[in-house]
Amino acid sequence: MYKFIRLGLIPVALALSACDVQVNDTTPAEYQANNDIGMYKVSATASPGSLVTPGSLVMFAIGEDNKKVELRQYSDGSWQGLYSTRCHNSFPLQILAVWRLQGLSTREALVPPQPRQIKLTEPPLSKQEGFDTAKPAEGKTAKGAKGKPEWEGVVDYRFVTMPVTQIQAAHIEPSSSSAEDVAAARAISVKTPMPLQAPCAEDAKITLVSTEQRAHGTLDIETDNPGMPRWQTYVEFSPK
Numbered sequence: 001m002y003k004f005i006r007l008g009l010i011p012v013a014l015a016l017s018a019c020d021v022q023v024n025d026t027t028p029a030e031y032q033a034n035n036d037i038g039m040y041k042v043s044a045t046a047s048p049g050s051l052v053t054p055g056s057l058v059m060f061a062i063g064e065d066n067k068k069v070e071l072r073q074y075s076d077g078s079w080q081g082l083y084s085t086r087c088h089n090s091f092p093l094q095i096l097a098v099w100r101l102q103g104l105s106t107r108e109a110l111v112p113p114q115p116r117q118i119k120l121t122e123p124p125l126s127k128q129e130g131f132d133t134a135k136p137a138e139g140k141t142a143k144g145a146k147g148k149p150e151w152e153g154v155v156d157y158r159f160v161t162m163p164v165t166q167i168q169a170a171h172i173e174p175s176s177s178s179a180e181d182v183a184a185a186r187a188i189s190v191k192t193p194m195p196l197q198a199p200c201a202e203d204a205k206i207t208l209v210s211t212e213q214r215a216h217g218t219l220d221i222e223t224d225n226p227g228m229p230r231w232q233t234y235v236e237f238s239p240k
Contacts (some may be wrong), residue, residue, distance in 0.1 A: 018049040023097045023111040030119035035160035035201045038086040044079045044095045056100040063091055087200035089161040089227055090117045122161050122227040129155050133213045134239040151210045151237055156203040165225040167196040170206055172217040185217030210237040
């Protein structure tokens with residue numbers, strides 16, 4: 001008897017699948033943040049059952065606060081759209097499919113049941129900066145007894161995955177443990193007071209001062225941004 005029951009369920013299951021649309025979210029798990037455009041491609045595929053009214057299927061991306069973005073179907077069968085967000089390190093995503101059955105009511109499916117979090121990562125910051133010391137900065141002299149000239153350089157950092165990033169600390173380290181590199185780094189200091197607030201997508205400027213015409217080292221910064229807790233930039237002062 002059990003076998004007869006199982007066989008009897010097969011037509012029911014087939015009928016149900018014919019009424020459904022199988023939805024697959026194909027959006028990548030993460031993107032590198034691009035705050036200038038602030039748009040990220042979301043995509044999905046869909047397989048309508050045989051009882052779904054042709055041309056009735058519409059698809060949407062559902063994001064933060066039920067933000068809805070309509071997806072467009074392309075010739076390869078994929079559904080794509082652009083989701084807009086700025087100054088965040090992720091955004092929630094679900095795919096909503098809505099369709100009609102032949103002679104019956106409208107149905108819908110939301111995939112997955114709980115939103116995915118699409119991660120947005122910080123773009124790389126400045127890796128190397130050079131400053132011309134062919135002549136001292138105008139009106140700048142060191143405060144030491146010898147009145148030696150000094151040179152200034154500014155390193156810009158821009159963060160885009162938080163409303164505000166705080167640069168908590170910044171200091172100069174030698175680029176290696178050699179005596180020459182240690183001596184070259186000793187002439188450079190960080191002039192900008194810390195901590196430094198860096199609003200989203202705005203340049204945070206860290207001013208360096210060198211008391212030698214030729215000097216180099218590594219600017220090491222620490223932040224409260226989980227996507228960029230630390231960064232190092234090689235800096236060099238030299239005449240050009």
